[in-house]
Amino acid sequence: MLIKVKIENFMSIGSLQEFSMLAGKARGKREHLLTSKKLNILRFSALYGANASGKSNFINAIDFSQKVILEGLPKGFTQKYNRANKDNKNKTSHFEFEIKVDNKFYNYGFETLLNENSITKEWLYEINQDSSYLIFNRDLTKNEYSIGKYFKDDNILKRVNIYFDDTKTDESALFLSVMNRDKSELYKTKSELIVFKNIFNWFKFDLDINYPDKPFSNYSYFMTKANSEEIFNTINKFGTGITNFKIIDAKREDIANSVPDELLKDVRDNIEKEIIRAKKESIPPTEIGLLLRGDKEFFIFEVNENYNILTKTIEFEHGSHGTFNICEESDGTRRILELIEILFSENNNRIYIIDEIDRSLHPLLTYKFIESYLNSLGKKNIQLIVTTHESRLLNFDLLRRDEIWFVNKSANNESELYSLEQFNERFDKKVDKSYLLGRYNAIPNFNEV
Template sequence: MLIRFSVKNFLSFASREDNMSEEFSMIAGRVRGKKEHLYDDGKIKLLKFAAVYGANAAGKSNLVKAMDFMKQVVISGLPDRHTEKYCKVNPENAMKPSYFEVEILLDGKYYSYGFEIILSQSRFISEWLVELHADNSEKILFTRDIANGTYELGGMLARKGLKEKLDVYADDIRGDGSVLFLAVMNQNKKNLYESHKTAAILKNVFLWIKDSLDINYPNQPISDYSYLAQTDKVSEVCRIISAFGTGITDFALVDVPVEKVLHGLSKNLQDKILSNIEQKQVEVRNHPQIKGINMILRTLADLFIIMIDGSDTVKCQTIEFSHGRKNVLFNLEEESDGTVRILDLLEILLSGEGKTYVIDELDRCLHPSLSYKFVETFLNLAAEKNIQLIVTTHESRLMDFDLLRRDEIWFVDKKENGESDIYSLEEYNARFDQKIDKAYLEGRYGGIPIFSTIFPVERA
């Protein structure tokens, strides 16, 4: 689970006056009510939901982009055009370090992983992984001072036998500012982790960032709808879809030819899909214990399931929906944008333990009542499992103390110089009987647009 995320000198986030990074925290505040909204292990209390508000261009999406940037860098290296992503409000920031740090709860322990980088030069200057303790003490697992060509291994990673192995990899990139140690330690290291179980923290932190931190943007599909292919969930899926007022009462898997799957796609994408199918066929052929492999192809307009069975046969299906009459089916493209949005979001409600979803513009295409209902449903489900949802939104109806705790509401506000600030409603000690949405729209908490005169009135 996510504990905290910190960022400095990235897009609209510079640094606070004390040179500290901007911090977004899922640590619970002083609120006493709605304890079912929390994860509580006796040492730390974490929120399972947070809504981030702010005016257009205030920096809400930049918070999501900062999380996503850190994830991309760890998993696949520096993305295109990263050299221009420092905070440009001050030209001097081009040569200052950008800072990214994530604190997570993993297997009952707390860890902090982060790095600093001078983006304009594509040069990492430091990296660290630290085990945190409830008494505010910490234990270094590894640190790198790349500029000075030094590193340190500690804790479980400094155990005899393992340290000598890790020294080889760490020394090899001692002064290399183009790579991260965490990324290197997750490239073809299967034998190492099988031989040294205590090294698994390097793999587990990497996998949390890769698989458990699920970041989604409004112009991209959130889900591939693979949950619809799980037959044991069919009735539950239908019940939830119907409860959200979409009009959908059932769905069916309909056979389609491979040609339809490929229709309208670029030649490069067609070749890639056909190559993937061939690779999966070889995998099934060479491993008789594998009964079959399913591939999901999701576009904005349609969804296909490509199935390769044990006999090497390729079968393609699409999912179509009925609205009362089972003999009349509608494909994904024929459903409304709001229905497609709900179908996307259902994955969150059906997810298992351990995921942290970040959704930019949750309320896109949703009626205000539907946004409220979705968050209410999530919170009810989250009371029974450890899952987190962080959303950016303009939907002020969610600012309701009957629905949310005070510490679950966050704001991003842009200062006159263009820098963004992140802060929580918890800082305001708002009364529980107050109309928070009204106070917010009146500008009490910031994070709203400030208008000038659009059409000046000429005076005689």
């Protein structure tokens, strides 16, 4: 679960900004929370703001962090510091996460000098309400490095120190990443070291970031045949007119005509990597797959028991009107099909972050989808964080006060994040009207032409 994110000096975000999924003082709709003796955590949050306010840049910052952890410092980001102030070129950019993994809480983060494409700091702590325990810390700007007292076994501590000494002055790599390169055998026998794998896997498997133009995502729940009836009933509830669907083999010519060769290669390379990992970690190959989205098409790439990659697509029935390919469905129907996994997700601890969730959706359909998500939560350990312009969601009949966030462009052209919680609005307040009238800022400012 995601607790907090802190970002500084990245794209339109200048000074340190904090986003939190901790419950505030709002009393209603406690079923939206994941409650415990330690913390009450929100399972939904919506970010509002004018175009170019920085909503997507906040998502970009989380996405960048994930890429650095999983793949190393990416190319093309040396100019992505906040350029509203020319001094920011030589200042570090800060990326920090408070997360819950296996009922423990951690603070992990790093800093990078984007202009020089180098890592300058990195740290990991286990935290609780009263104290924190250092696991490791690297400060390459001061040549200060330390391993905490987290590891009790002397042999394990020696092993960590060996890896740490090899990498502590390496400005090109994160220690968390190094501890997850070709070390699957290590984690089978060194139980205390599993913390490195758990934190890394949170970023790799639990954090699911989606943009409107993102071409493919992880294997969707929508594609599991065992749940066809349940999925169909949900699709039908959204008024799509679909009466049935079936998954069929995709034709090679359809794939060739719809998917660029380079993208198709990326998909297959991605699946091949997962096959290698599955063999090493004894993961069933049938759990591997990708959902590829084009302008009109859906293609499902899955792996059978013999590790062969199969490509499927979807056909839909509309009562007596016949069978239709997915490319013949409306943009709104296809958008619902992209999002429907969230309603059925059995993958506890998954955090879905979706930019422009209302794209191609009727306002009432956006409202219905969010309402369905909130009603489906039960005891699930999942979270949904969205950016949107849909003001109808600003309704205390639907959302809690602390589930609503704003992103506003300040006078010095920097993005600022803040929660509706700070305004302490009454439960009967017409928030959507107040928002559009500018009470909370985060709306467009129009100039006369």
